[in-house]
Amino acid sequence: MMNHFDFFQIPVSFFPDLADLKQRFLKNSKRFHPDFHTLESEEKQAEILELSTQNNEAYLTLSDFDKRLRYILETKGLLAEGKQELPQDFLMDMMDINEAIMELEFDFDEAVFQATSAKMQQVEAEMLEAVKPAMEGFQDGITPATALEPVKDFYLKQRYIWRIKENLNRFAPASMEVR
Secondary structure (H helix, E strand, O other): OOOHHHHHHOOOOOOOOHHHHHHHHHHHHHHOOHHHHOOOOHHHHHHHHHHHHHHHHHHHHHHHHHHHHHHHHHHHHOOOOOOOOOOOOHHHHHHHHHHHHHHHHHHOOHHHHHHHHHHHHHHHHHHHHHHHHHHHOOOOOOOOHHHHHHHHHHHHHHHHHHHHHHHHHHOOOOOOOOO
């Protein structure tokens, strides 16, 4: 299967032009729709079905920031199974938040919930701002994979934060869920 970026004939980027991506997807959707190829040979129909499937998978991956981030890191060999470790300083920073969540589980306090939620959003925003220059400066084939280590750390930290948010939302009133 062809690389998703190559499939759409766009450069590898953490921040692609999403309007252009959608246009390419829609154009391919028409071009590779199986209903337009019913008179073709079985071999050609199978090829069209494969292209249609890749079009959908590639679009779903590249149009979503988190999936796109993961895809690029995987294609660069930076997300090997079982080898993802979070920096210890980050885990220490998260300890206070985890403790607040444990307290909320036993005794819900709206003010603590709001403060913890705000802290989570602040941490996420700061992490993205810190790594954005590395993401924007990335040039496929030029930027060495080692320069993407901060992006990998960001991705892993973000996943950790999402798990914390899920825990926080388990006992929060529906009107207060953290996004």
